[in-house]
């Protein structure tokens with residue numbers, strides 16, 4: 136039995152997001168008052184009538200207030216240095232496009248694995264189609280390496296991406312073994328389905344030399360992150376993932392893959408922080424396209440058109 140069938144239509148989700156309600160705050164115009172509830176004029180006359188002693192204690196208060204403010208300022212600076220308090224661009228986008236992100240990472244295909252109701256034919260379809268996708272993903276990652284080499288402001292980006300590239304080699308081998316285990320043929324017999332072809336064509340468009348590194352690395356992170364979040368969910372406590380599918384979930388749901396995705400996210404966030412508005416907009420649109428393609432890929436795996 137399949138898990139409850141929700142029609143995941145990313146286009147609908149996006150249009151719903153466009154209708155985001157932005158409530159306008161209403162302002163009450165009040166006479167300006169000080170913290171003590173007095174008008175500035177009241178306070179002025181009070182200050183003028185102060186005795187010398189009062190003036191001194193006011194100065195002390197002032198001094199205390201200023202040093203507290205300075206301390207706060209220092210703390211803020213410290214937060215800025217560590218980045219602990221700063222929300223990155225990506226987290227902002229994930230909040231803004233939450234529906235679509237959840238649609239891609241908690242798709243009925245994934246829910247079916249985690250509650251044990253997955254249709255095994257769908258799983259096999261996914262396996263064969265994803266092998267084709269990963270083969271197309273390799274040149275895309277190579278193009279990101281090239282962009283990093285040309286455009287990156289941090290030489291360590293290259294190592295992170297290269298690590299991902301090396302893992303793809305293992306991944307292709309894993310697909311071959313897994314396909315053998317499930318009796319799925321990975322040769323030319325498998326015809327890429329429309330959704331897969333569309334996604335691969337999209338990857339190809341991102342390989343263009345005029346696509347900025349910031350845009351490409353954002354897409355790269357998103358593609359990996361969807362699998363990481365989805366399959367990690369299938370391994371979470373309480374899930375009823377069938378034992379024979381655990382290996383697949385481990386492949387992308389493991390902690391190390393999670394750390395690798397965090398590194399990609401940090402690179403993308405660093406670049407997005409420095410990017411022009413135009414570049415940032417392109418990256419956001421690209422992220423939405425990735426999420427749409429991921430949803431379509433899961434739909435296709437479940438046998439949807």
Ligand SMILES: Cc1ncc(CN)c(N)n1
Pocket residue numbers: 265268269272358359361362429432
């Ligand atoms: C469709 C898809 N998206 C992402 C991944 C993770 N590399 C994948 N293998 N396939």
